Amino acid sequence: MSTRRSCMNKIIVYEYEDFKGLSKEFTSDVPDLRSVDFGDCISSLKVIGQPWLCFLHPNYKGLAHAYEEGEHKQVDLHDQISSLQLVTEDLENPQITLYEHANYEGVSKVITEETNLVYSYFNDKASSHIVQKGTWLLYEHPNRKGWYYIAREGTKLPNYGPVFNFDNKCSHVYPLKGGQPTVTAKIMWDRRIVESERHVVVDEINGINTTDFEQTFTTTSSRVYESVTRHNFKFKLSTQRISESFNLNVDPRTNLVVEKGHIDSTITVDKSEVTMPAKIPPHSELNIQVIMKVVTASAPVEIIVSRNGKPKTVFGEYHSVSGHNINTKYIVKPIERKNNVQIQ
Template sequence: MNKIIVYEHVDFKGLHREFTLDVPDLHSMDFGDCISSLKVIGQPWLAFNDSDYKGLAHAYEEGEYNHIGQNDSISSLQLVSEDLEHPQITLFDKPNFEGASKIITEETNLLYGYFNDKASSHIVQKGVWLLYEHANRKGWQYIAREGDKLSNYESVFHFNKKCSHVYPLQGGRATITSNILWDSQKIESEREVVIDEIKGVNNTDFEQTFTTTTSKIYESATSHSFKLKLSGLKVNESFYLSIGPSTNLKVEKGNIDSMVTVDKVEVIMPANIPPHSELNIRVIRKVVTASVPVELTITKNGKSKTECGEYRSVSGSNISARYIMKPVQKKV
């Protein structure tokens, strides 16, 4: 959910209010010109010094702000409703969208290029942009929203040829839910590995105890990994794959890695060896490599999209014992 929580004092102290919809006049809510700290969840919010979304404005992206520059001067709040993915703005070095132009699709410090302090007009094709007077997001700023066509900086806010930095507002964190399609699991390979071999011989005329214990414990490991079907696709948030009741694979932001879980398996051993018999026990680990398709539902700003991934495991948790009993000749 997109919401903003505003506090009367710094460090989130004093009275507070929570809003999920635009507030044209905070005074009508008995909370005008008293905000000193705030928290944003989801999409960014715009805070205006005057009611009805007028006056000086600042943008606040998702996060916690224990002290704000607009201390005790916010009179209205507005949720940014634009789609903030794939932002684009075109700057022109002359008024009325004429002269040389520069198309920008990501945060840019104009000080490092040829368009520093040259912009005189702009058109916002997508997203919401902050235009700064100085590099590194400093100085006076202007908020340019999607569809904004400002033909002359000088006549509007005396900003002509003073823009040195542009920054597109970032949307709130996405929520990601995963669905592992176990019914479509594919076994890619199976192989058996001998991990232990035990031999016992009874040359007597009486049944003998083979071992003092009736079972033996072996350690097994299973590797888990996840990958996206499209190699160019990026997951920008962390999420969990629930593999079992006690196993969750965490896919970190920008780091899709694997994990290994370790279990202990008890293998039952025979207790006795008949007279004049030889018992061979082979402990076999069955290693199974399997893959399962995964559906990811990515929800951001009320919009959802589905991506496909693949969960893969290499499991050696299936451990069993095989017995071979054969007679031995009596010693003369």
């Protein structure tokens, strides 16, 4: 099993810039930071998981700024943040509809990704909106510049006029991104299938004893051989993909890293020691074959991607071609004596 990291959503706030001074950590909304002795003193912060909103006034009122997962050495509302709120919306597959006129009238534009409206016919034309999914930042200027309005899922704003005189000024829209999710991958060994087995001769040694006495075949008691196992992973359906990388732990020594856009395979090399002591009877030929059993097998893999406490399950398949099983086969057969009398 492999887990990328904890899915806890949290914000750590600091008294001074660059994460210095006193600090506090929160995992849920704080309507009034003065009640926890940290009002109007935040100068830097760190976010883990879902984004957070920082408000100028208590009870989530007044000007607000959004902070996604990461380290923010400085904040916009320097020493002015009075309340904190966690963004709990599902931020995957965001969608917002902008309307040309107030009250959702006129030409409309459906947006599902970050868009610079300067490059379209809808620049500085929006006067109302409806948010179908996600949380959006509506910027006054292109390239995420200037003042922005925070539009949350399920909300409607029928008229931009009263909102800081925002009517016909929206030039850029950006959907907030969720933090990195927890990814758990489990190989379901109880459903392992052996697809094929075959035996491969990796070494062959011959010894001939033409004397009338038993001879020791070799002075060494063993030999070491390398065995190779090829591991690979693929999603069950060709359409299934996840944007996060994760580790697939095959055994304590093998860790298969699955990354989007890369061939999901690895090779491990092991050494096996094979015992070689053998006696050759008089007038006999000894043939020793070192045989590797190559097994091709597969097992389903369950992958659970959890973001903001909401799990999504996809399935893959672990596949291996392994030659770990190495043993020896001894064959003794008589040879003709010099007088052409064969030993039976």
